[in-house]
Amino acid sequence: MYKKFIVTLVALIAIACTVLYMKKTGFKIASTKTANIYEAFNLVESDGSHVGENDENYAVVISGILSDYRALLKNNTYYVRYETIRNKITDKFYWDREENFILYTTPTAVVKHAIGGAGYEEGGKSESWDNDITIQVNDDLYLDLAFVSKYTGLDYQVFTNPNRICMVGTLNPLPYAKVEKIDSIRNGADVSAHIYTEAKIGEQVLLTGIEEGDFTEVMTTEGIIGFIKKSSLSEKTEIAAKSKVDLPEYTSLTKDKKISIAWHQVTESAANGSLDEVVSKAKGLNVISPTWLSVKNKKGKLKSIASADYVKKAHDKGLEVWVLVDDFIKTKDGTHVVNEAISKTSSRQRLINNIIKQVKHCKADGINVDFEYIKEEYSDSYIEFLRELSVSCRNDKLVLSADTYVPSDWSKYYRRDAQAEVCDYVVVMAYDEFNGSSTDAGPVSSMSFVENGIKNTVEEVGSKNASKIIAALPFYTRVWTKKAAEPTEANNLEKGQKYIEDKVNGDFILSSKAVGMDTAKEMVEQDPDLSKSLKLDEKTGVNYAFYEDEASGKSTQIWMEDMDSLTAKLELIVNNNIGGAAFWKLSMESDDVWQVINEKLSK
Numbered sequence: 001m002y003k004k005f006i007v008t009l010v011a012l013i014a015i016a017c018t019v020l021y022m023k024k025t026g027f028k029i030a031s032t033k034t035a036n037i038y039e040a041f042n043l044v045e046s047d048g049s050h051v052g053e054n055d056e057n058y059a060v061v062i063s064g065i066l067s068d069y070r071a072l073l074k075n076n077t078y079y080v081r082y083e084t085i086r087n088k089i090t091d092k093f094y095w096d097r098e099e100n101f102i103l104y105t106t107p108t109a110v111v112k113h114a115i116g117g118a119g120y121e122e123g124g125k126s127e128s129w130d131n132d133i134t135i136q137v138n139d140d141l142y143l144d145l146a147f148v149s150k151y152t153g154l155d156y157q158v159f160t161n162p163n164r165i166c167m168v169g170t171l172n173p174l175p176y177a178k179v180e181k182i183d184s185i186r187n188g189a190d191v192s193a194h195i196y197t198e199a200k201i202g203e204q205v206l207l208t209g210i211e212e213g214d215f216t217e218v219m220t221t222e223g224i225i226g227f228i229k230k231s232s233l234s235e236k237t238e239i240a241a242k243s244k245v246d247l248p249e250y251t252s253l254t255k256d257k258k259i260s261i262a263w264h265q266v267t268e269s270a271a272n273g274s275l276d277e278v279v280s281k282a283k284g285l286n287v288i289s290p291t292w293l294s295v296k297n298k299k300g301k302l303k304s305i306a307s308a309d310y311v312k313k314a315h316d317k318g319l320e321v322w323v324l325v326d327d328f329i330k331t332k333d334g335t336h337v338v339n340e341a342i343s344k345t346s347s348r349q350r351l352i353n354n355i356i357k358q359v360k361h362c363k364a365d366g367i368n369v370d371f372e373y374i375k376e377e378y379s380d381s382y383i384e385f386l387r388e389l390s391v392s393c394r395n396d397k398l399v400l401s402a403d404t405y406v407p408s409d410w411s412k413y414y415r416r417d418a419q420a421e422v423c424d425y426v427v428v429m430a431y432d433e434f435n436g437s438s439t440d441a442g443p444v445s446s447m448s449f450v451e452n453g454i455k456n457t458v459e460e461v462g463s464k465n466a467s468k469i470i471a472a473l474p475f476y477t478r479v480w481t482k483k484a485a486e487p488t489e490a491n492n493l494e495k496g497q498k499y500i501e502d503k504v505n506g507d508f509i510l511s512s513k514a515v516g517m518d519t520a521k522e523m524v525e526q527d528p529d530l531s532k533s534l535k536l537d538e539k540t541g542v543n544y545a546f547y548e549d550e551a552s553g554k555s556t557q558i559w560m561e562d563m564d565s566l567t568a569k570l571e572l573i574v575n576n577n578i579g580g581a582a583f584w585k586l587s588m589e590s591d592d593v594w595q596v597i598n599e600k601l602s603k
Contacts, residue, residue: 035187035194040224042066043162051163059164061223062088063174064208071165072142077131078158078165079142089169090152091418094384095141096345102134102143103345104151105387107250107394107422111151112345115141153243159222166223168206173238175207177218183232185224189215196226207236252468253366253399253424258573258601259470259580261287261368261427263324272307278586279317284598288314288586289368293325293358298340300351303329308362322366322399323359327373336373342385343378349388356392366399368427379413390422401425403472406453407460420461420468427582428457430569431474436512439500441480443559445473447541450569454576471573472582475589477520477561478512484553485509516588520558530556541568563592570600 038044041059043051051057060067060080067088069081082102085093094103104111109123115136118129135142145156145165156167168174179199186193189212197220199205205218208225215227262285264278272290279285290310294303302325311321327338342348359367367389374382386402393400400423405411419426430450434442443449450471458466485507490499497511515523524530529547537544542565548555573581580601583589 030184030191031186031194033194035196037196037224038162040066040187040196040226041162041164043164055163057163058158059162059223060084060088061164061166061219061225062169063167064206064217064219064225066225069140071145072135072137073163074135075131078145078156079135080145080148080165082141082143085143085148089148089154089167091380091383092151092387093143093148094380096343098343099345101345102141103384103388105384105391106151107248108391110349110388110391150245151247153245153247154241155244157221157223164223166219166221168241171241171243173240175209175236176204176239177207177233177236179203179205179228179232180234181232183228185218185220185226185228186215187226189213189217189227193227196224197222199228199232204239205233250421251394253397254467254579257286258603259287259425259582260285260597260601261289261322261470261580262475262583263368263585264288264290265585266290266292266305269305269307272305272310274587275310275313279314279319281591281594282586283594284601285319285594287320287322287365289322289324289582291324291326291370293323293355294329295325295327295338295341295351296329298331298337298347300341300347300349300354302351302354302358304358306358306362306364311362311364320365320399321362322368322401323362323364324368324370325355327371338371338373339375339378339381343381348381348385352385352389352392355389356396356398359398360396364398366401366424367393369400369402372403372405374414376413379415383415383418386419387422393424399424401427401470403427403429406430406449407456416457416460417462420465423468425468425470425579426457426461426465427470427472428453429472429584430454431472431584434478436478436496436514438512439498439510441478441482441510441512441557443537443540443542444477444561445542445565445569446539446559447565447568447572451572454572454578458576458578466577467579469578470580470582471569471578472584473566473569474561475583475585475593476514476516477559478514479520479523480510480512480557482555482557483509517562517590517593520560521562521590524558524560527556530558534560536564541565563590563596566593567596567600570596574600574603 038050043059056073058071058073060071067084069084072079082095092104100115102113102115111120111122113120113133115134118132120127120133129147133144133147153171154167156165158165179201183199184195185197185199186195205220208217210217214229216230217227219225266272292304292306296303306323314321327336330336341351390400402419402423404414404416404426406428416426430453431445433445433449454471457469493499497509500510501507524534524545530545533547534543534545540559543560545558570581
């Protein structure tokens with residue numbers, strides 16, 4: 001009896017020591033339990049039952065991510081929810097909810113489907129699909145995955161037990177690794193986690209990028225997502241899926257030389273006659289963009305002062321003409337009409353047709369889209385507008401450029417990457433750093449503002465599209481006036497003045513006016529105090545003049561835009577190897593800038 005007690009005690013001590021050692025060292029016993037594979041695909045109902053093989057619901061796994069929305073099997077057709085397609089596969093499918101169309105824009109044609117039924121148009125030609133292209137369940141829209149595959153080239157596989165659709169959502173390279181050792185794929189990053197499946201030696205698994213300790217998350221060829229030990233895999237390799245169909249490619253009219261484009265502000269037909277004057281000294285200019293077109297109303301009509309004579313004269317001077325279309329016109333309530341005009345398929349296509357008609361009629365060479373008042377909720381409509389416009393431009397061999405703000409948190413929705421895919425040029429407006437709406441004085445275009453604008457745009461659109469980027473620079477500056485003020489003065493402001501509250505330095509009245517290079521230079525030269533103060537501002541990289549009248553408390557500040565400033569900014573364009581420079585606007589420059597423009601952009 002005593003002997004048995006000793007043996008039992010020793011065994012218990014050994015077990016306790018083993019457990020203590022395992023806890024201290026982190027050693028764990030590998031689990032051999034099987035995980036519920038239905039849970040992996042979120043196919044377990046609230047009552048604990050599984051979605052069966054004959055059920056119409058299918059999980060959707062795309063590029064290692066399980067979609068929040070299930071697909072539906074209807075009439076032997078797999079339908080995937082619109083949001084899944086937009087967010088996980090391609091955003092080129094566009095749902096016009098008001099006119100009830102689904103559109104997809106290829107490089108050469110617009111595909112248009114009236115929701116419900118099998119009919120659709122491609123490039124204006126009527127076509128018919130084998131089954132309904134779309135179905136609606138309550139307020140949710142679903143698309144036939146085979147129809148999506150036709151235009152994206154992406155293949156997919158269907159599995160049962162559990163029901164699931166597995167696919168890679170891009171033709172771009174993704175990270176894979178090969179299974180080199182026998183191992184299990186588990187429902188957690190731990191050997192004690194339960195097993196979904198056994199990894200097959202030689203199988204290529206997709207790496208999702210999630211790593212925890214010695215484990216990494218993968219997706220198998222059957223769409224199972226789980227964790228496997230890193231040591232069981234080969235080195236990472238990038239593999240691109242092959243398109244199952246021949247897809248048309250985006251072509252571009254990007255030039256093999258630097259673009260030097262200047263805007264010619266024309267507000268009435270008579271001003272078209274000033275072409276000779278504004279380009280008389282413009283050595284090195286190769287494109288001119290007259291401000292001829294404006295979106296007139298929500299129906300897509302245009303206001304135009306385009307002139308074929310102007311274009312002919314510009315061509316005779318060796319200049320291409322890219323006609324500018326703006327979105328400045330508002331309704332009576334102050335809303336810019338462009339947003340509604342591009343949100344409906346009928347008005348958007350009418351607007352595009354009107355733009356193309358005007359440009360072709362005057363025999364211009366291209367289009368410059370200057371839509372500066374797009375609201376964030378209309379960003380998808382704006383990109384769809386550019387995609388559809390690009391098809392017409394590509395077919396008619398017209399250069400398409402779009403003006404955009406420098407990258408910032410608030411302007412992300414302008415999606416410069418999507419613009420660069422379909423446009424020949426993306427023109428980054430590297431000016432108005434401080435403008436008429438600013439609450440303090442500052443430069444129109446500091447060196448860091450331009451440099452960051454260029455570099456951040458290249459990063460967003462990708463280095464392969466760097467040659468499509470044009471940096472727009474100012475031919476103007478602002479003269480700022482500040483004056484210390486009391487709250488009682490806030491209600492007696494003159495036009496252009498703003499009352500600024502400043503609890504640290506004291507309230508002040510701020511005003512500014514935009515002036516050309518020569519005007520700014522004359523103001524400084526004619527004022528001894530400003531002239532004496534003029535020097536390079538190390539912080540902004542431009543020449544700066546400042547004077548404060550102590551008696552009145554009024555100060556004048558000018559961050560100069562001159563040949564020094566322009567030379568340094570053109571060097572940024574050359575050094576970053578982007579597509580060229582644009583200038584706002586003709587007639588505000590000093591004559592001496594054209595020599596440096598010609599020198600820098602002709603390299």
